[in-house]
Amino acid sequence: IIIISRGGSSFPLLLSGDIVKMSATEAAANEICASCGIAGGDDTKLSNCTACYLVKYCGVECQRKHRPQHKHACKKRAAELKDEILFKQPESAHLGDCPICMLPIPVPTSQETVKSSIYQCCSKIICNGCAHANELREDEARLPRKCPFCRTLLPKMGEEEYWNRNQKKRVEANDPISLHDEGMRRFLSGDNATVIEYLEKAAGYGHIESHYHLSSMYEEGRGVERNTKKLTYHLEQAAIGGHPIARYNLGMKDWRNGNRDKAAKHWIIAANLGLDVSIEMLKKCYQAGVVGNEDFAVALRAYQAAVDATKSPQRDAAEAFE
Numbered sequence: 001i002i003i004i005s006r007g008g009s010s011f012p013l014l015l016s017g018d019i020v021k022m023s024a025t026e027a028a029a030n031e032i033c034a035s036c037g038i039a040g041g042d043d044t045k046l047s048n049c050t051a052c053y054l055v056k057y058c059g060v061e062c063q064r065k066h067r068p069q070h071k072h073a074c075k076k077r078a079a080e081l082k083d084e085i086l087f088k089q090p091e092s093a094h095l096g097d098c099p100i101c102m103l104p105i106p107v108p109t110s111q112e113t114v115k116s117s118i119y120q121c122c123s124k125i126i127c128n129g130c131a132h133a134n135e136l137r138e139d140e141a142r143l144p145r146k147c148p149f150c151r152t153l154l155p156k157m158g159e160e161e162y163w164n165r166n167q168k169k170r171v172e173a174n175d176p177i178s179l180h181d182e183g184m185r186r187f188l189s190g191d192n193a194t195v196i197e198y199l200e201k202a203a204g205y206g207h208i209e210s211h212y213h214l215s216s217m218y219e220e221g222r223g224v225e226r227n228t229k230k231l232t233y234h235l236e237q238a239a240i241g242g243h244p245i246a247r248y249n250l251g252m253k254d255w256r257n258g259n260r261d262k263a264a265k266h267w268i269i270a271a272n273l274g275l276d277v278s279i280e281m282l283k284k285c286y287q288a289g290v291v292g293n294e295d296f297a298v299a300l301r302a303y304q305a306a307v308d309a310t311k312s313p314q315r316d317a318a319e320a321f322e
Contacts, residue, residue, distance in 0.1 A: 031046060031056070032046075032056070033046060033056060033057050033058040033062050034049075034055035034056060034057060034062075034066055034070065035057060035058075035062035035063065035065050035066035036058060036062050038058050040056065040058075044058050045058075046058055049063070049070070049074060051074050051075075051077075051078045052073070052074045052075075052077035052078045052081065053077075053081075054070075054073060054074065054077050055070060085240060086236060086239070086240060087262075087265050087266075087269070088240075089269055089272055090240070090241065090242035090269070090273065091242075092104060092242055092273075093105070093107045093242045093243070093244055093273045093274065094208035094209065094238070094241050094242040094243045094244075095107065095116065095125055096125070098116070098125070098126060098127040098129075098130055099124050099125075099126070099149055100126060100127075100130040100148060100149060101127060101129065101130050101312060101314065103127065103309065103310060103312055103315075104274075104306075104309050104310050105125055105127055105310070106127070106274070106307075106310040106315075107244050107245075107273060107274050107275060108245070115127060115128045115315070115318075115319075116128060117131055118177060118181065119147045119148070119149065119150075119152075120166060120167050120170070120178065120181065121147050121150055121152035121154075121166060122147060122149055122150040122152065123170060123175050123177040123178055124147075124149045124150070125177075126148050126149060127315060128315060128318040128319070128322075129312055129313075129314030129315030129316075129317065129318045130148050130314060131148050131318070132314065132317060132318035132321060133148075133314050133317075133318075134146075134148035167181070167182065171198075174201070174205065176202040176205035176206065176207035176210070177202075177207065179198050179199075179201050179202035179205070179207070179210070180198070180199065180202040180207050180209055180210045180213075182198050183195045183196075183197075183198030183199040183202065183210070183213075184213070186198065187213075187222075187223075192222055192223030193223060195217070195222075195223050196214070196217065196223050196224055199213055199214050199217070200214065203234065203237070206241070208237075208238050208241035208242065208243050209238075209243070211234045211235075211237040211238035211241065211243070211246070212234070212235070212238040212243050212245065212246045214230070214234040215230075215231050215232075215234035215235040215238060215246065215249075218230045218231040218234065219231045232253075235249060235250055235253075236250065239266070239269075242273065244270045244273040244274065244275035244278070245270075245275065247266050247267075247269050247270040247273070247275070247278075248266070248267065248270045248275055248277060248278055248281075250266045251263040251264070251265075251266030251267045251270065251278070251281060252281075254266065255281075260285070260288070260290045261290065263281075263285070263290075264282065264285045264290050264291050267281045267282050267285065267299075268282065268291075268295070268299045271299045271300075271302060271303040271306075272299070272302040272303065272306060273306055274303060274306035274307050274309075274310065275303075276303070278303075279299070279300065279303055282296060282299055283296075
């Protein structure tokens with residue numbers, strides 16, 4: 001959890017055997033234990049309540065004694081902190097920018113195929129525009145196929161063994177993209193028993209796509225037992241990391257549960273990342289009065305801006321070639 005500036009909620013404070021009301025801001029400013037009132041210093045180290053960060057304690061025993069008085073304010077603030085993190089607009093989609101043209105990688109939409117490729121030699125995600133331009137250059141000069149980024153020779157038909165050795169090296173080096181690719185390779189081959197190991201390891205290194213695939217596995221029970229708690233956790237981590245489809249799915253989950261305001265927030269964030277199906281759901285929110293006219297107009301402009309930012313002549317040429 002990220003430490004955020006402490007709020008002004010109130011909670012009961014035990015001081016010298018009496019129950020005293022003190023604001024969380026005052027307790028933080030005075031640097032005192034919220035249970036016994038002892039001041040922090042060289043001899044007394046105070047620790048934050050790691051759920052809400054509103055109060056501090058001199059030890060586990062004081063934290064346990066103060067729990068009945070602090071429980072309500074703690075849960076309330078912890079939920080607020082979670083929502084602040086969950087509903088923060090990511091700076092970009094999880095795919096990031098193409099390392100060659102430095103333009104945002106287009107997110108997969110409801111009507112389009114994936115417009116980028118992962119090169120195992122360097123684990124870089126290259127947009128189709130740069131990959132196509134590199135192939136045209138090689139064909140014109142009659143050069144062998146190389147990675148557009150690191151210039152490693154790409155394997156020919158029958159040379160997959162070299163590629164597999166390279167993949168194994170990157171997996172052993174705990175490269176998160178390679179760990180994810182190995183997990184998905186095993187998934188496609190039907191080896192569900194070992195998929196979870198690779199995806200969880202990649203997710204532990206912050207790989208957003210792995211979080212998304214783990215959420216699907218826990219939802220469908222593929223290779224693991226169905227687990228709603230883990231499903232939600234991985235879906236939220238993927239959404240926080242900028243995965244637009246994970247964000248859209250969270251919106252659908254909240255919509256079905258009757259949390260329409262939260263669903264609209266998720267879809268606005270996904271629209272800002274360039275996901276077209278979120279716009280369709282926001283239209284329904286607008287018609288139902290969940291989203292106002294101004295918010296809907298802002299979301300439409302942000303969606304179009306996100307889509308326009310991914311366009312280039314090279315990418316148009318690659319799309320026309322396909």
